[in-house]
Amino acid sequence: MNNALSHVTVLDLSRVLAGPWAGQVLADFGAEVIKIERPATGDDTRSWGPPFMRDAAGHENAKADAAYFLCANRNKKSLTVDFTTAAGRDIVRRLACSADVVLENFKVGSLAAYGLDYETLKALNPRLIYCSITGFGQTGPYAARPGYDFLVQAMGGLMSITGRGTDEVGAGPQKAGVAVTDILTGLYAVIGILTALTHRDRTGEGQHIDLSLLDVQVACLANQAMNYLISGAVPQRLGNAHPNIVPYQDFPTRDGYMIIAVGNDSQFAKLCSEMQLGELAQDPRFATNKNRVINRVALIERLCEVTRKRSTAQWVAALEGAGVPCGPINSIDAVFADPQVQARAMRIELAHSLSGTVPLVANPLRLSQTPATYRSAPPTLGEHTREVLVERLGLSSAEVDRLSAAGVI
Numbered sequence: 001m002n003n004a005l006s007h008v009t010v011l012d013l014s015r016v017l018a019g020p021w022a023g024q025v026l027a028d029f030g031a032e033v034i035k036i037e038r039p040a041t042g043d044d045t046r047s048w049g050p051p052f053m054r055d056a057a058g059h060e061n062a063k064a065d066a067a068y069f070l071c072a073n074r075n076k077k078s079l080t081v082d083f084t085t086a087a088g089r090d091i092v093r094r095l096a097c098s099a100d101v102v103l104e105n106f107k108v109g110s111l112a113a114y115g116l117d118y119e120t121l122k123a124l125n126p127r128l129i130y131c132s133i134t135g136f137g138q139t140g141p142y143a144a145r146p147g148y149d150f151l152v153q154a155m156g157g158l159m160s161i162t163g164r165g166t167d168e169v170g171a172g173p174q175k176a177g178v179a180v181t182d183i184l185t186g187l188y189a190v191i192g193i194l195t196a197l198t199h200r201d202r203t204g205e206g207q208h209i210d211l212s213l214l215d216v217q218v219a220c221l222a223n224q225a226m227n228y229l230i231s232g233a234v235p236q237r238l239g240n241a242h243p244n245i246v247p248y249q250d251f252p253t254r255d256g257y258m259i260i261a262v263g264n265d266s267q268f269a270k271l272c273s274e275m276q277l278g279e280l281a282q283d284p285r286f287a288t289n290k291n292r293v294i295n296r297v298a299l300i301e302r303l304c305e306v307t308r309k310r311s312t313a314q315w316v317a318a319l320e321g322a323g324v325p326c327g328p329i330n331s332i333d334a335v336f337a338d339p340q341v342q343a344r345a346m347r348i349e350l351a352h353s354l355s356g357t358v359p360l361v362a363n364p365l366r367l368s369q370t371p372a373t374y375r376s377a378p379p380t381l382g383e384h385t386r387e388v389l390v391e392r393l394g395l396s397s398a399e400v401d402r403l404s405a406a407g408v409i
Helices: 018-028 086-098 110-114 118-124 149-155 180-203 213-219 222-231 265-274 278-282 289-294 296-307 312-322 332-337 339-343 385-393 397-405
Strands: 009-012 032-037 076-080 101-104 129-134 207-212 248-252 257-261 326-328 347-352 356-361
Touching (some): 018 032, 018 101, 076 385, 086 385, 180 207, 385 397
Parallel strands (some): 009 101
16 A cells, blocks of 8 residues: 655654644554653543543553543554653654654743754754644744643634524533644644645755644634624624525424525525425525525524424435435434444544554545555554664664663653
């Protein structure tokens, strides 16, 4: 199998989600990703449970890795090293000399104290791509502040447009149910790294990537940011409704809720026909999306009167048959039971030394010539320390033993 990034070595000093997510994507396409972790504790998320990994007998073990860690660390090698020691710093620098990429998410300036900052490593390896992920970037008045996904969802505007409207029961700002800012930052990190590698292929020059969670969140406000910049009107929370398209939200049914996502006037006409509300498609208040947005309250009230008359399954079957985008609001268990999700093999199983096998979520990128590969489960803490030091740095077993005895690894 041709792994597109099999020629790339990544030294991953990052923890938690944004950086590890980037490292996992690169690893899925063949990069050798060496995860540098603290001895004894490792990545913070190894202990972010329950739930924790189960053993081969099915028993949960709080000493095993948490599910959170498992979501972002497959296909990696784990090397435990204390780089606050001189010997530990030497190990990391020697690895950086032969690496293509360093990925880190420490606070601004903190790695300089250990000689592991970009300028120091660049002097050793001018071809190095060094990707720094921080809450607020390397510059600006907030640069020294720690930043977390939840905080940045708030500061970056996402929570101000997420949640029920001010006139609804349960109104108030709401974060997304997944750390989307971290994940988006991880994906932008991959884009930046691949762009920098392409530049290096042409020029031989490495470079520094300065990536900020806040910058990413502001960039990903997308149409909501442009709505404000163009109109001057501050976007408000609309619950599950869309600011620019109507009807495009949740609707009550006889037994729950469903989603109707009408993207154009033709689909709206089909919706009206299936609901036996053909007159609405001819009503000048609703015939065009522009007017539906203006008159959304009256339209949604009328549609809700009808959607309550059938079950979710009945509506989904009928509307899908009519060519109207719609669907149920699935719980997570229903997601993995969905025939489309199963057909796309989004759940995978990999062998694991502690549990026999471990379930994971597949990479969604489907490349015809260089697909993602699943070579190894997320590593146990320090699983590859001896292997990396012997094979990449040429240390003898005795030297590795001495480092271990000294607490360096």
